[in-house]
Amino acid sequence: MSYLGFFEELFWQSLVSELFATFIGALLGILTALWLERQIETSRYNKESKIRKKIFQEEKKRILEYLKIEISNNIDLLNQIKKELNSNSIIYYNLDISAWNSLESKKAKN
Numbered sequence: 188m189s190y191l192g193f194f195e196e197l198f199w200q201s202l203v204s205e206l207f208a209t210f211i212g213a214l215l216g217i218l219t220a221l222w223l224e225r226q227i228e229t230s231r232y233n234k235e236s237k238i239r240k241k242i243f244q245e246e247k248k249r250i251l252e253y254l255k256i257e258i259s260n261n262i263d264l265l266n267q268i269k270k271e272l273n274s275n276s277i278i279y280y281n282l283d284i285s286a287w288n289s290l291e292s293k294k295a296k297n
Contacts, residue, residue, distance in 0.1 A: 250290065257286045 261282045268278060 250286075253286050254290075257283050 264282060272278070
């Protein structure tokens, strides 16, 4: 085995250029991987954000529908009380406020 090539100028020139090319390639590869990872994370965050927004909109719609039903039932009950109310009567009807209570408890949890 001969080590004579180790001392030649051509060996050192090719070693430096190959090391430089390897370093540049590795640096570009790392930077590209970091950029791709950031793009993937941004895309994932946007998708999750859209899903959360859709769920929130559906939940708002469901709550509003529930409140609409409850208010309608309470209006009917108040109309019935209005018809039956006279000076000697006692009101024994209870208005339904379960939707309001559930909203308040949910608000307290957040």
